[in-house]
Amino acid sequence: MAEEEEKEMPFRFRWCYEDEEEGEICQVLLLDQSDTVPPLHLDIANDLEGKKISVDPLDGITAASSSNYHFKLAFNPGILVEPQSISLESDNWSISYEGDANADSLYLLWTGNEPIVLKHDEATEIILTGLAAQTLDTSQNSPATPLKRLLNFNFWRSLFTNQTLDISDNSLATPVKRLLNFNFWRGLFTDVTTPSLASTKAADTATTDVTISWQLEEGIIDIKNIIDTTRRLPGQDDEYEKSTTLTLDMVQATGKSNIPLFVGFVNCNQVLNTNNELSNLQLRITNTNLPEDANPDVEFQYDRDITLSSQLIIMLDVGTETDTPWALGKIDEVNSISINIEGGQWKQNGTVKEVKLGDTVKALQWSFIPNNVDVILSAQETILINLSNIVTNHPTGQANLYLYYKRVKDYKDGKFTCQIEKGPLTLSDKEVTVDSETLIRREVRIGNRAVIKNAGPLIFRSDVDDTGDLSSVKFFVRDEKIASMNLDADRDLHVTDTLTAYRII
Secondary structure, eight states: OOOOOOOBOOEEEEEEEEETTTEEEESEEEESOTTTSOOEEEEEEEOOTTEEEEEOOOTTOOSOOSSSOSEEEEEOTTOBSSGGGOEEOSTTEEEEEEEOSSOEEEEEEEOOSSOEEEOTTOEEEEEEESOOBOSSOTTOOSTHHHHHHHTOHHHHHHHHOOTTOOGGGOSTHHHHHHHTOHHHHHHHHSOOOOTTSOOEEESSSEEEEEEEEEOOSTTTEEEEESSOOOOOOTTGGGGBOOEEEEEEEEEEOSSBSOOOEEEEESSOOEEEOSSSOOEEEEEEEEEOOOTTSSSOOEEEOOOSSGGGSOEEEEEEEBOOTTTOTTSSBOHHHHHTOEEEETTSSEEEOSSOEEEEETTEEEEEEEEEEESSSOEEEOTTOEEEEEEEEEOOOOOSEEEEEEEEEESBTTBOOEEEEEEEEEESEEEEEEEEEETTEEEEEEEEEEOTTOOOOOSSOOOOOOOTTOOOOSEEEEEOOTTOSSOSEEEETTSEEEETTOSOEEEOO
16 A cells, blocks of 8 residues: 655744733643633644645625635634634635634635735734633533533633524524534533644643645636646645644733742852753742732642643753754753752643654653642742752753743743753852761862863962961762861862871972
8 A cells, every 4th residue: 555645834924912011922722711801813834845825815705614615613612712803914815714513714815816926935914802711621521620610601602602593593593503513512511623723732831723724726816837737637735744732832912920939040040061960950930029018929820620620830951962953951851850949839730741843752751730720939039949859961051941830820821941050160159067067169160080270370379368277178988077188278189098298499
């Protein structure tokens, strides 16, 4: 049996909300109200080299429907807020909505007098207003979710009103037929969507798919060679894909933008890049509010439906030293890092997730949710996140750590970016005990087999504060409490377990 030839993807889509405060918010579906969500800009570009794509107006058709459209957007049923109220800012485009147990679908029709002709990399833009998701996750197979849907006014309104119904369907007969249909109720209580339709995934973060399809037919959407403008022969449409699926993060858009958190590393942000030397980091999240402030606490909420819980997500770039020198390390190195949140109030949500671009893993991310109860971060209090077992051989320089926060009560979703310094030497302050006294000492770590070189004199000077400390330099092995060698202020070198002091001339 001959292998099926890979089909070409004619379109490239860019999906971005345009927010006046936040700017572009791309590859997300905002959790908001239809009257407050910012406009969604959907760019549709020709991705075929040497070909042009024509989006032709349909003769005599001025309103989109499930029978007459150019592009179709299919979402998980019940996920959109008032889908029938979604409208367009774009001129010469028409929109309609139709929903059933399998999907909520938006149909887009070009109604201009002339075709839209796109050469390679040229794009047309459609602006949709009111496109928002409900905070309710309709993909969870629990009795509470169908009950919430049954008690939702929009659910019943979408059942009894449908902009794309034929005149013959504008009666109570159609809704009654749907109510008496077994598949309707099965779709309400179970997720019957196929992978090609929209689906919400309860993993490390709530995501949903939107499937975009198009009518690739002569007189609707037509593809032609730039040089040879002859029409395609019957069957040539099969060489092109007719749908694609975008995976969108579910992002909370309501609430305040400026969350009162400061995020940074404790003590040191440096790791050794000497391939086999272990390094550890500690990330600190601090509530910068003062106790006397109004509403000083930051509340991370727990919900039995984990996609509704607050989340802290740590993401680290991965790749090879050659292709991604800015990454923290190779995928197996970064995957070996252990990450945990101190205090027992948080738990890891699932396993480490791969973030891919096509088939290439570009980053790894760890997700944490409250451990069965809400986590209240009071004013000036901190959350400590430990990153241990860090090994890398990537070039000296900075790598990014991304900390995402989601569904924090009263705040929009957002992220912090912190820099990790990769290098052959690290500096940090370490708490040590000397003669029963706890002291803070500066610690310098150099990778194994290190060679210290300097073009001129290499000068070490101790006791610069003139305290009269008799010990100028002490040498320890591993975690020893007693120095193996001690160079005192009189330039005598003492070696442990010998009675001899060697004078340094």
